Amino acid sequence: MSDPKPLLVVDDLKMHFPIYKGALLRREVARVRAVDGVSFEIYPGETLGLVGESGCGKSTTGRALLQLYRPTGGKVVFDGVELTALKGDKALFPYRRHMQMIFQDPYACLNPRMTVGDIIAEPLRTHGLTPDKGAMMEQVQALMVRCGLNPQYVRRYPHEFSGGQRQRIGIARALATSPRFIVCDEPISALDVSIQAQIMNLLQDLQQEMGLTYLFIAHDLAAVRHISDRIAVMYLGKVVEIADYASLYANPRHPYTRALISAVPIPDPEIELTRERIVLEGDVPSPINPPTGCRFHTRCPARRAHPEIADRCVNEVPLLQGDDHRVACHLYDIAEPRDRAA
Amino acid sequence: MSDDILLSVEDLEVHFKTEGGIVKAVDGVSFQLKRGETLGIVGESGSGKSVTCNSIMRLIPSPPGRIAGGRILFEGRDLRTIPQKEMLRLRGNEISMIFQDPMTSLNPFLKVSRQLTEVLELHQRMTGQQARKVALEMLELVGIPDPSRRFDQYPHQFSGGMRQRVMIAMALLCKPKLLIADEPTTALDVTIQAQILELIRDLKEKVGTSVILVTHDLGVVAGMADDLLVMYAGKVAEYAPARPLFKTPAHPYTDGLLKSVPRLDEMEHTRLQSIRGLPPIVTKLPPGCPFRPRCDYATEVCGQDYPARRSFGGPAHFAHCHHPLQTPDEEVKA
Ligand SMILES: Nc1ncnc2c1ncn2[C@@H]1O[C@H](COP(=O)(O)OP(=O)(O)OP(=O)(O)O)[C@@H](O)[C@H]1O
Ligand SMILES: Nc1ncnc2c1ncn2[C@@H]1O[C@H](COP(=O)(O)OP(=O)(O)OP(=O)(O)O)[C@@H](O)[C@H]1O
Ligand code: SF4
Ligand code: SF4
Ligand SMILES: [Mg+2]
Ligand SMILES: [Mg+2]
Numbered sequence: 001m002s003d004p005k006p007l008l009v010v011d012d013l014k015m016h017f018p019i020y021k022g023a024l025l026r027r028e029v030a031r032v033r034a035v036d037g038v039s040f041e042i043y044p045g046e047t048l049g050l051v052g053e054s055g056c057g058k059s060t061t062g063r064a065l066l067q068l069y070r071p072t073g074g075k076v077v078f079d080g081v082e083l084t085a086l087k088g089d090k091a092l093f094p095y096r097r098h099m100q101m102i103f104q105d106p107y108a109c110l111n112p113r114m115t116v117g118d119i120i121a122e123p124l125r126t127h128g129l130t131p132d133k134g135a136m137m138e139q140v141q142a143l144m145v146r147c148g149l150n151p152q153y154v155r156r157y158p159h160e161f162s163g164g165q166r167q168r169i170g171i172a173r174a175l176a177t178s179p180r181f182i183v184c185d186e187p188i189s190a191l192d193v194s195i196q197a198q199i200m201n202l203l204q205d206l207q208q209e210m211g212l213t214y215l216f217i218a219h220d221l222a223a224v225r226h227i228s229d230r231i232a233v234m235y236l237g238k239v240v241e242i243a244d245y246a247s248l249y250a251n252p253r254h255p256y257t258r259a260l261i262s263a264v265p266i267p268d269p270e271i272e273l274t275r276e277r278i279v280l281e282g283d284v285p286s287p288i289n290p291p292t293g294c295r296f297h298t299r300c301p302a303r304r305a306h307p308e309i310a311d312r313c314v315n316e317v318p319l320l321q322g323d324d325h326r327v328a329c330h331l332y333d334i335a336e337p338r339d340r341a342a
Numbered sequence: 343m344s345d346d347i348l349l350s351v352e353d354l355e356v357h358f359k360t361e362g363g364i365v366k367a368v369d370g371v372s373f374q375l376k377r378g379e380t381l382g383i384v385g386e387s388g389s390g391k392s393v394t395c396n397s398i399m400r401l402i403p404s405p406p407g408r409i410a411g412g413r414i415l416f417e418g419r420d421l422r423t424i425p426q427k428e429m430l431r432l433r434g435n436e437i438s439m440i441f442q443d444p445m446t447s448l449n450p451f452l453k454v455s456r457q458l459t460e461v462l463e464l465h466q467r468m469t470g471q472q473a474r475k476v477a478l479e480m481l482e483l484v485g486i487p488d489p490s491r492r493f494d495q496y497p498h499q500f501s502g503g504m505r506q507r508v509m510i511a512m513a514l515l516c517k518p519k520l521l522i523a524d525e526p527t528t529a530l531d532v533t534i535q536a537q538i539l540e541l542i543r544d545l546k547e548k549v550g551t552s553v554i555l556v557t558h559d560l561g562v563v564a565g566m567a568d569d570l571l572v573m574y575a576g577k578v579a580e581y582a583p584a585r586p587l588f589k590t591p592a593h594p595y596t597d598g599l600l601k602s603v604p605r606l607d608e609m610e611h612t613r614l615q616s617i618r619g620l621p622p623i624v625t626k627l628p629p630g631c632p633f634r635p636r637c638d639y640a641t642e643v644c645g646q647d648y649p650a651r652r653s654f655g656g657p658a659h660f661a662h663c664h665h666p667l668q669t670p671d672e673e674v675k676a
Contacts, residue, residue, distance in 0.1 A: 053531035162620050192386040193558055197602035197616030204613070219531065222561075226604030226611065249606065263536035264606045265561025269584040271607065272565030279540050280533045282487065283501045 006041035007213050013038045014073030015064045033287050034060040036237035047214040049228030051221050053284055056234045058217045062183040066099050067092055097127045097177035102170050104186035110158040116169055117154035123176045147172040164195035185217045221264045233257050236295040237287050243325040253327040255302035294318050348552045349375040355411035356393050362625040367393040369576040380553040382567030386621045390576040391556045395522045399439050400429050434465040438513035442525040444505040448497045454508055455493045461515050480511045503534035517549050524556045560603055572596050575622045575632035582659035592654050592666040595633050639665045
């Protein structure tokens with residue numbers, strides 16, 4: 001399904017946030033390495049899923065791709081244009097309409113004093129895309145219909161809508177400028193189970209119709225697997241594994257991916273009864289002071305089982321390697337990755 | 343029969359006075375919980391799961407809330423009518439509750455050690471030293487690494503998962519007969535959720551505690567619950583042991599819910615069958631079956647009469663639906 005030429009290339013992306021101390025002489029005392037050397041590419045029309053636990057850097061990656069944060073290192077190339085080389089908002093402006101974002105909490109990002117119609121029309125105005133008022137209204141109402149909203153509600157305010165409806169408003173607004181690429185940051189996490197499926201179906205339908213490309217961020221691996229063509233797994237600012245959705249589940253290689261998969265409950269009592277469970281110990285360490293070498297080494301069950309690599313895990317950063325199915329783990333350095341997978 | 347039943351809730355009704363009118367947050371809910379078993383309660387936001395749990399704990403704020411009807415029998419005694427003093431004793435000793443947000447039960451200004459030992463000194467009349475020993479053991483049991491070092495820290499010095507453990511430790515100190523867990527893992531990451539669920543499983547086995555587990559995650563209850571209660575708009579849609587509930591659901595809402603969640607083990611990408619429409623507004627429920635506006639099987643009668651309770655393959659599995667997806671046993675009177 002992948003076109004040979006990627007729409008988006010991310011190369012060694014870094015986003016470090018400085019932490020300052022002192023009122024007068026502000027000096028940097030530490031850095032949050034929120035995203036610390038992430039590389040992947042996204043092909044036109046595909047969905048790349050991004051999973052990982054709270055604080056691992058998913059949202060920061062999404063924002064840095066869209067240049068909502070200017071990355072502190074690495075490259076983001078969109079349709080052949082190196083966005084990270086463009087200086088200033090003016091230079092970026094023409095590209096912004098092609099790259100949009102959908103957020104987790106639709107309420108927090110919808111202006112409570114604007115009508116739904118104005119909210120959806122705002123990006124059209126910003127980008128000067130619709131000249132006259134009548135055409136604008138028509139376009140807004142068409143977007144509402146497309147996103148499953150009653151166009152008669154165009155003059156209502158966000159608080160008059162349910163969570164699922166607000167998410168539809170957020171989607172309609174993101175679609176207004178006919179973008180090619182959308183970062184969906186936890187678009188279903190705040191919704192009721194029965195509404196999550198509606199929104200996922202809507203996102204899939206829109207993708208088909210409009211040829212959209214998605215980065216779908218969520219901590220729910222089952223949802224990510226359902227909607228994604230390929231999946232990248234993040235841990236503490238790094239991508240540890242990236243593969244197509246089927247092989248990531250059928251043949252996970254990174255010890256963290258394995259633990260993550262085994263931790264996701266499956267709604268079937270018979271399967272739950274007999275499943276293998278890998279229960280990880282401890283918590284995710286802080287991105288201010290991440291562990292040396294492999295960042296997962298403090299919790300990794302595989303490292304304990306493989307004393308021959310235990311030291312390297314502590315001292316050497318494993319590189320993401322492989323062709324279609326890439327993994328960053330010393331277990332796979334020794335032999336051909338494919339042989340070790342079994 | 344009654345001896346192995348720890349808790350029996352019968353026709354519970356809880357009302358709230360609001361600007362929009364009386365909200366029947368819980369409307370005729372009945373279930374039984376056996377000793378050592380786990381009951382899972384699922385349903386959408388606002389369906390009455392927390393209100394049901396809070397009623398058992400006698401934690402309904404009044405006003406605006408009021409338990410308007412029904413009985414809550416704990417070992418045969420009605421928790422609605424026992425004296426407040428007796429209720430307080432039960433709450434510390436025999437029934438404990440854990441919440442989604444651990445800070446609702448932890449005091450941010452007290453050291454963890456104090457919060458744990460206080461419970462023991464108060465309820466079990468232990469000396470300071472005994473209490474300290476027992477509390478430390480409990481922290482160890484719930485998997486706090488290096489508990490003696492962490493013992494004298496404050497809650498904010500713990501991570502979210504660790505705080506959840508401290509709260510569980512506190513809830514289990516008195517080895518309660520009943521543990522009510524209201525979305526205990528919703529705010530946590532899956533690997534931490536797995537740790538906490540493993541812990542609850544383990545303690546159930548060791549202590550023999552009965553558990554009520556509230557969650558919106560059908561996967562979580564699939565691996566934890568013996569029986570399941572599916573709530574919709576304050577009412578019981580379906581009640582069943584876990585296997586038949588997941589395999590042969592009788593209520594269209596249960597069926598829809600199961601089909602609308604993506605499964606990690608799905609082989610190919612299929613389209614989810616979503617439930618159409620929106621969750622109900624409890625102040626504006628339609629007459630008849632509350633699920634009717636979203637139900638594919640609805641007929642005229644669904645808009646007129648609330649469906650009576652019908653059982654499926656024995657009384658352990660029942661649902662309220664005029665057109666159930668399974669063949670009902672003989673019609674029973676509601
Ligand atoms: N603007 C900021 N300034 C400083 N630190 C930040 C900033 N934004 C994010 N961080 C930190 O960067 C790390 C990654 O955060 P991010 O929000 O990207 O995680 P996430 O994977 O999206 O988590 P979640 O699942 O909780 O949304 C966290 O430790 C966070 O505290
Ligand atoms: N203090 C209160 N005052 C007024 N209404 C209340 C109060 N507490 C609960 N309710 C109402 O009772 C109904 C049931 O609420 P409850 O908290 O039990 O839902 P829930 O199933 O636990 O939902 P969630 O999944 O969101 O936790 C809701 O409609 C709610 O608005
Ligand atoms: S590199 Fe070592 S510590 Fe890291 S995941 Fe692989 S085995 Fe575990
Ligand atoms: S009673 Fe009617 S509307 Fe209600 S769930 Fe059954 S078929 Fe659907
Ligand atoms: Mg995020
Ligand atoms: Mg609740």
